Amino acid sequence: MTQRTIEKYGMFDPADRVLVAVSGGKDSLALWDVLLRLGYQAEGMYISLGIDEDLGYSDSSLQMCRQFVSGQHPGATLHVVDVEGEYGQSISTLARTKQRGRGKPCSVCGLVKRHIMNRFAREGDFAAIATGHNLDDEVAVLMQNTLHWQAGYLARQAPVLEEREGLARKVKPFVRIYEREAAAYALVRGIEYIYDECPYAKGSTTNFYKELLNQLELRSPGAKQQFYLHFLQARDKGAVSFAVEEAAELHPCRQCGQPTTAGDLCAFCRLWE
Numbered sequence: 312m313t314q315r316t317i318e319k320y321g322m323f324d325p326a327d328r329v330l331v332a333v334s335g336g337k338d339s340l341a342l343w344d345v346l347l348r349l350g351y352q353a354e355g356m357y358i359s360l361g362i363d364e365d366l367g368y369s370d371s372s373l374q375m376c377r378q379f380v381s382g383q384h385p386g387a388t389l390h391v392v393d394v395e396g397e398y399g400q401s402i403s404t405l406a407r408t409k410q411r412g413r414g415k416p417c418s419v420c421g422l423v424k425r426h427i428m429n430r431f432a433r434e435g436d437f438a439a440i441a442t443g444h445n446l447d448d449e450v451a452v453l454m455q456n457t458l459h460w461q462a463g464y465l466a467r468q469a470p471v472l473e474e475r476e477g478l479a480r481k482v483k484p485f486v487r488i489y490e491r492e493a494a495a496y497a498l499v500r501g502i503e504y505i506y507d508e509c510p511y512a513k514g515s516t517t518n519f520y521k522e523l524l525n526q527l528e529l530r531s532p533g534a535k536q537q538f539y540l541h542f543l544q545a546r547d548k549g550a551v552s553f554a555v556e557e558a559a560e561l562h563p564c565r566q567c568g569q570p571t572t573a574g575d576l577c578a579f580c581r582l583w584e
């Protein structure tokens with residue numbers, strides 16, 4: 312199914328180098344495993360965020376990635392970027408400072424992850440960044456975006472996001488794989504992964520939508536897949552369209568050179584300033 316998805320959406324070829332974003336969780340490790348077994352040139356990339364340093368969440372997830380390489384694919388390349396080592400502060404500390412100790416660090420975390428992944432993929436000349444988003448993830452996001460009629464997000468939600476002015480190509484080869492299938496695959500392949508979610512994911516809106524969709528699926532098996540695939544088909548055929556404002560023009564950030572729509576500094580560099 313993953314191979315069919317890669318071909319159907321023209322994600323990448325065996326000649327391409329692909330950077331797989333790994334978190335130590337089942338989806339990303341299962342994806343990396345599948346790509347390597349299919350013969351793709353897939354390198355892993357782990358960003359050590361420094362989340363909940365006291366509980367060692369980030370340390371154990373990195374440990375799982377290293378264990379995966381040594382146990383399953385000893386020749387595979389795992390790149391590790393340590394946010395604190397490279398930039399001077401962990402995500403938890405940075406978010407506490409920026410948000411004065413209030414709220415979850417997710418927006419800071421997302422911004423930092425996107426920036427580092429993009430920089431790494433561009434500098435390393437990778438054809439695409441592959442993430443382990445599965446069908447359940449995509450359907451939950453689709454439901455959230457539909458309930459709020461987020462036209463911009465609905466227009467862009469897709470298995471492939473093409474490269475654009477300094478922004479690396481992004482692909483999701485697991486969009487047709489259910490979360491439970493990824494978990495079953497990891498189990499069968501003997502892949503150990505971190506079971507606990509990031510502590511900040513607990514009680515998130517996405518998880519709430521996942522629960523609702525699981526109830527729907529129980530009543531009406533296949534509903535998740537239909538909702539997602541029919542949405543993609545309807546949009547591609549032009550049966551639904553979303554008025555999206557012209558994408559704002561991108562220009563390079565004065566400090567890091569990555570594309571930004573903001574002033575002369577990108578959001579990432581402003582964050583550290």
Ligand code: SF4
Pocket residue numbers: 362415416417418420421509510511512
């Ligand atoms: Fe980052 Fe955790 Fe929030 Fe995900 S849930 S964005 S890993 S802080």
Ligand code: ZN
Pocket residue numbers: 564565566567568569576577578579580581
């Ligand atoms: Zn910048």
